[in-house]
Structure formats: C-alpha cells, structure tokens
Amino acid sequence: MNMLATLSGKMGTMSDNAAPTVHGRVDPDGTVYVITSAGERRVGQVPDVDPDEAMAFFTRRFTSLETEVSLLRQRVKSGSLSPDEARKQVNSLKKSIAEANAVGDLDALAASLDGLAPLLEGQAQERREARQRQHEETRQAKEEMVARAEQIASGNDWRGGVNRFRSLLDEWKALPRIDKATDDELWHRFSSARTVYTRRRKAQFAQQAQDREAAREAKVQIIHEAEGLANSTEWGETARAFRNLMTRWKAAGPAPHEVDDKLWAQFRALQDTFFGARNAVMAEQDQEFQVNLVAKQELLDEAEKTILPVKDVSTARGQLREFLEKFNGYGRVPRDSLRSVDSRVRSLEQAVKAAEDEEWKRTDPEARQRAADTVAMFDSQINKLASQADAAEARGDNKKATELRDSISTYQGWMEQAKKALEEFSA
Structure with a gap:
C-alpha cells in the first residue's frame, strides 16, 4: 500500500470516476471489478492512484494468467505431460482463473483451456492403445520366455542351463508387469520350470557324485591289480591282463576331478613299467630274429620265382611242400616283419590251391x-x-x-x- 501511495504522489490525482472497460471497471474509490459471463465481481482496490493505473495493476495479473495458460497449452501439445497430469493442471488453472483477482477476458482464457479436452482425450486414447500394445508385446515376450524355460527344464544341459535361466530371469525383471492374473500365471509357470530344472540338476549331480565315487573305488582296485603285474615277465599273458584292466578302466567312467588325473598317472606308470620292460626284451629278440628274416626272405624270393605262375599242379605242390619244410625250419622273425612275411607265404599257398581247384574242375x-x-x-x-x-x-x-x-x-x-x-x- 505504501508503494501505491508513492505511485499516487507521482501520478497526481485521477478523475472522480473511470469509464468501464470491456472486461472490467474502476470505482472512484479505486475498487476494481472484473466483468465475466457470470456478472461483475470485485477483484481488489487500489486507492489514491489513477484509474488506468489501478486497472493496469489487475490486467498485468491477467497477463500472467495468459502466460501460464500458454505454457500449459504448449506442454500439452508437445506431450511432455501425461494426459492425467495435464487434466489436473488444467482444472487447477481453471479454478485459479475463476477466482483470479485479475481483469481480462477470463471466460475466453478458461475456454481456451476447455479446448484442450479433445487433444487430451486423443492423447489418452493413444496412451491406452500404446499400453495395450505394450501389454500384448510383454505378454508374448513372457510366454516365449516361459516356453524357453520349460524347454530348458526338460533338457539335460546341466551347466549351460543355469546361465540360461539366469539370463531369462534378468530379462523377465526388465519387462513391465501386465494384468495381475496373467502375470501371476506366467510367473508361476516360469518359476515352476526353474524349480523342476534345479531339482533335476541337483539329482543329476548327486548321481554323478555317486558314480564318480564308484569309479574311484574301481580304479583304485585296478591300480592294486596292476601293481602285481608291473614286474611280470610273462609277456603274453600279462599283456592280455593289462588290456583287460584298460577295458575295465574305461568302463568305470570318470572319478572325481581332483583325483582322476592322479589315478590315471599311477595306472599309466605301472603300464609303462611292464610294457617298457617287454619292449626292451622284444627289441633284443628282434635283433636275434633278423637273421631268420633274411633267410626266410631269400627262400620266399626263390619260391616265388620257381612256383609262380603254377603250370603243373603236381610239380608246384611238391615245390611248395619242400619250401614250407625249409621255411619252418628257421625260427621267428621280428614282429614288424611278421605280417609281410606271412602274407607272401599265404599268397604262394593260395596260388597252388587255386591251381589244384582248377585242375579238379577240369578232370572231374x-x-x-x-x-x-x-x-x-x-x-x-x-x-x-x-x-x-x-x-x-x-x-x-x-x-x-x-x-x-x-x-x-x-x-x-x-x-x-x-x-x-x-x-x-x-x-
């Protein structure tokens, strides 16, 4: 009020009564009224000032309201406000306009806010449709996740399945909720699949632990038996025994990880002890057998030239018999040459046998x-x-x-x- 008195001193005295404006008027005592469709309403009093100044004071308030309405309309049109929040602000601002101590076209200002109703309804409808689309997309996504979870639960991927379930759960948490009944039903299926998988996985690992322990016991027994064979000089019989032990070792399956490699190293060392000793003896024998090999190869060279091709069955039969008597008179040959030597002998025998069969066919x-x-x-x-x-x-x-x-x-x-x-x- 002191500020207004100061303004009065500067402005001088005003006329006794100001003429009314379109949206308001000022009484001689400085009382200002706003005119709306509902009639005339007192908005305040500014005594001792020019009527135009008094009116200007309240029209500036109207200008402020216009600015608020303009900003709100811009925010509504830009979609930066949700329809519900926008409606709340529109209603609040309309109430402020209806009760405003301001002079201006309050009816038009309020009507401009009413004009936002269709836009807000359209935005609300778009949001409802968007929510519905999101609801459907989320439902489909969760149904797909449930199907994947149930597939994992029925499979036997005991290691990768854990990570896949963890990833699915993170995806599930990132999705919004849908209607409670559907969301609860899908979650129940997802959770049940995870529970089934977890139970089956625990049962599988328990069985594996049991099997691995049984394998450990079997392999310990195999090692015990191998210890009694490692220094044997019964080469043939012991080699067969070691082969049988290896067959049992493979059939036993894996032992617990922390001992399986150690057990294998023990068994392999025992094998190496026996087969190393056998190979050393066999290598020494092979040197002795090399002389026999040379002699048998010379006999084979001569027999192949003499007997093949078979022209006279009777003569070839006698030559083969004489060859075999000399051939068998020599001892063993090195192991790595045994197959080739035997193959050449069989070829000779087969050639004579084939000639005999042909001769019988002609004379039958x-x-x-x-x-x-x-x-x-x-x-x-x-x-x-x-x-x-x-x-x-x-x-x-x-x-x-x-x-x-x-x-x-x-x-x-x-x-x-x-x-x-x-x-x-x-x-």
Missing part, C-alpha cells in the same frame, strides 16, 4: 558227364524241332515251320556253348 568225371548230357539233350531237341518243322512245311503251315526253325537256331547257339564247356574237360 561227374562234371564232364553233366556237360556231355547237356550237349546230347540240346542235339535231341534240335532233331525233334527239325522233324516238326518238316512236317509243318509238308502240310503247308509255313508260319509254324518258321517259328520252329527259329527255335532250332536258339538251341543250336546253346549247344555250341555246351560243346565248348565239354571241350574244357581233359579226355
């Missing part, structure tokens, strides 16, 4: 008789068909005669083949 009296009988059968059939053809021609049935002579040609071809087979047999 029963087979020769069967071949002769076949030739005689074809000859008899040819003569029979020739007689039938002559008879057909005699009665003028040339078509039948032609068919019979065609059959004769076929049988003649078969008989020639049978004669060749018969000629292959010796007299």
Whole structure:
C-alpha cells in the first residue's frame, strides 16, 4: 500500500470516476471489478492512484494468467505431460482463473483451456492403445520366455542351463508387469520350470557324485591289480591282463576331478613299467630274429620265382611242400616283419590251391558227364524241332515251320556253348 501511495504522489490525482472497460471497471474509490459471463465481481482496490493505473495493476495479473495458460497449452501439445497430469493442471488453472483477482477476458482464457479436452482425450486414447500394445508385446515376450524355460527344464544341459535361466530371469525383471492374473500365471509357470530344472540338476549331480565315487573305488582296485603285474615277465599273458584292466578302466567312467588325473598317472606308470620292460626284451629278440628274416626272405624270393605262375599242379605242390619244410625250419622273425612275411607265404599257398581247384574242375568225371548230357539233350531237341518243322512245311503251315526253325537256331547257339564247356574237360 505504501508503494501505491508513492505511485499516487507521482501520478497526481485521477478523475472522480473511470469509464468501464470491456472486461472490467474502476470505482472512484479505486475498487476494481472484473466483468465475466457470470456478472461483475470485485477483484481488489487500489486507492489514491489513477484509474488506468489501478486497472493496469489487475490486467498485468491477467497477463500472467495468459502466460501460464500458454505454457500449459504448449506442454500439452508437445506431450511432455501425461494426459492425467495435464487434466489436473488444467482444472487447477481453471479454478485459479475463476477466482483470479485479475481483469481480462477470463471466460475466453478458461475456454481456451476447455479446448484442450479433445487433444487430451486423443492423447489418452493413444496412451491406452500404446499400453495395450505394450501389454500384448510383454505378454508374448513372457510366454516365449516361459516356453524357453520349460524347454530348458526338460533338457539335460546341466551347466549351460543355469546361465540360461539366469539370463531369462534378468530379462523377465526388465519387462513391465501386465494384468495381475496373467502375470501371476506366467510367473508361476516360469518359476515352476526353474524349480523342476534345479531339482533335476541337483539329482543329476548327486548321481554323478555317486558314480564318480564308484569309479574311484574301481580304479583304485585296478591300480592294486596292476601293481602285481608291473614286474611280470610273462609277456603274453600279462599283456592280455593289462588290456583287460584298460577295458575295465574305461568302463568305470570318470572319478572325481581332483583325483582322476592322479589315478590315471599311477595306472599309466605301472603300464609303462611292464610294457617298457617287454619292449626292451622284444627289441633284443628282434635283433636275434633278423637273421631268420633274411633267410626266410631269400627262400620266399626263390619260391616265388620257381612256383609262380603254377603250370603243373603236381610239380608246384611238391615245390611248395619242400619250401614250407625249409621255411619252418628257421625260427621267428621280428614282429614288424611278421605280417609281410606271412602274407607272401599265404599268397604262394593260395596260388597252388587255386591251381589244384582248377585242375579238379577240369578232370572231374561227374562234371564232364553233366556237360556231355547237356550237349546230347540240346542235339535231341534240335532233331525233334527239325522233324516238326518238316512236317509243318509238308502240310503247308509255313508260319509254324518258321517259328520252329527259329527255335532250332536258339538251341543250336546253346549247344555250341555246351560243346565248348565239354571241350574244357581233359579226355
């Protein structure tokens, strides 16, 4: 009020009564009124000042309201406010306008806020549709996650499955909630799948632990048996025993990780002890057997030149028998040469055996008789068909005669083949 009195001193005295404006008026005592569709309402008093100044004081308040309305409209149109928050601010501002101690077109200012209603409804509808789309997308995403969780729960990926469930859970937490009934039902399925997997995994690992302990006990027993064989000089029998132990070792499966490698190192060392000693002895023997190898190779070279190819079975049979007597008179050969030497001997034996079989085939009296009988059968059939053809021609049935002579040609071809087979047999 002191500020207004100061303004009064500077401005001088005003007229006794100010003319009303469109939206307000000022009484001689400085009382200011705003005019709205509801009528005239007192908004305040500014005594001892010019009426225009008094009016200006309250119109500036209206200008401030206009600024607030403009800013609110901009925020609504930009979508920076949610429709609900915007409605709250619109209602609050409309109330402020209705009660404002200001002079201006308050009705139009309030109406401009009412004009935001369709825009807000459209934004609200868009948000509802967006929420619905998000709801549906979230529901589908969670259903897919549940399906993946149930798939993991039914599988046997005991190590990777844990990480996959952890990743799925993080994805689930990052998604918004949907309607309570659907969300609870999907979560129940997801949680149940995780529980099933966890139980199966624990049971699997418990069984694995039990199996690994059984494997450890079996391998300890195998090592105990191997210790009794490591220094044996019964090379053949002990080598077979070690092979059996290795078969049992593999069948036992893995022992606990912390002892499996140690057990294998123990077993492998025992094997190396035995096979190292055996190999040393065998290497020494192989040096002694080298002389036998040279002798047997020389015999083979000579026999292959003499016997092959087999021309006379009786002579080849005698040569082979003489060769084998000399060959077997020599001792063993080195192990790495045994297969090649035996292969050459078998080739000689097979060549003589094949010649014997061929000789028997040529001289087999029963087979020769069967071949002769076949030739005689074809000859008899040819003569029979020739007689039938002559008879057909005699009665003028040339078509039948032609068919019979065609059959004769076929049988003649078969008989020639049978004669060749018969000629292959010796007299």
